[in-house]
Amino acid sequence: MNNSILELQDVRKSFGEDETKIDALKDISIEIEKNSCNLILGPSGSGKSTLLNLISLMDVPTKGKIIINGKNTLNLSKSERSVIRRNEIGIIYQRNNLFPYLNLLENVMVPMIRKNKEKAIQMLKIVGLDDVTKFPQEISTENQQKVALARAMINNPSILLADEPAGELNSKKMVELIDLIKNIGSNTTVLIASNNSDLIKYFDTIFYLKDGIIKNK
């Protein structure tokens, strides 16, 4: 399918060996369309974070293929995976995304491939932050996540991954952040993992994940 940006083919991830072996993900096959907004919904321990770690190339599958932008990532070296991550993927975690000794502007500029201060300031303005000289510990959790979002988007990635990005926010702020994530990049495919079923209405596609299996789409 030409319109897919991400494809997982029979992806399995196991931890441990023999009697202690656990299959966190069991032969998952999904396709994600370009510029779509997707939610991976599932309870804690269902394998959401493991799935995002595989898609972000932070981890490697025990079996199966992950194809990003038509490129099979199966046999890539660590460095090659890092390059893809830097150019193609933005990631936001639930907490502690920022470097505490760097101000907001410096945090956003860290991954920039071509250093451009104006672009970083602009990106922070887009997420609603004007005072770029503050440090992470001086702003709210919500704003910290916004800075993390600005940093994740600074290289215009084609895929934005977020692992429970609003997990520590109240429902109003959660909706605001999700809205911002959905609309920040015009050519970015969004994939969010969450256990909050209230988010269903905000996404184009929902993948229900339970016990390492995509139950339905």
Next chain:
Amino acid sequence: MGIYSFSYKNLRRNWWRNTSTVLRIAFGVIVLLILISSGIGINTFLGENQTAAGTSISNSNNNHTSVQNALSTVNSYVNSVLGTELSNSQLVTGIRGILRNILSIMDLMASIVFLVGIFGITYAMDLNLIERKREIGMLKSLGFTENQIMISLFLEAGLLGFIGAVIGTVLVIIGISVLSSIIQFSLFSFVMPFWLPFGAVFITTILSALIASFSIWYNVKLDSVEVLRI
């Protein structure tokens, strides 16, 4: 704000720990340089190990006549006390042997003090990196390669060593210059060859990075997925 400027930023971050490490390194360099300088000075006086390429930071008016007079006085005293009949040359040979042994012991002590100072860097880097495991994982998630992260940490360790060595070397040069102008030794001189300060700074910087290498390698190779769960 590239990854390599993290080295400098991180030094400012753990200010007290890094300052104490820098001072320990500086102390090690000071002891090493003083003992090496004084050792070379004594050897020069003894006519060995001439430092043609170097410069002497010393009172340079210890001329040959005053040395001969001093030797004769010491020789007479030794002969009268011990009831021996040593010639000046025999006495010089004896003193030379004793000094050579003292110098060897001093060099050994200097090396130990220097290494203890330098090894302080492992303590500082270990603690710095334990606190920063998640940040290293975060850098990986932002697309930096392990090599890039390791280089930035090597720079940080090298920078600690470099600052300590520069402080130590500058203090030694100032100290020796001041001492040489105030205290007029006739049989003793400090010699600071040109290569010594530069060599000390260079070796300390490289050693600091090398000594911290295992700690750096270990922390960068940790499974970033596990680290980011913290």
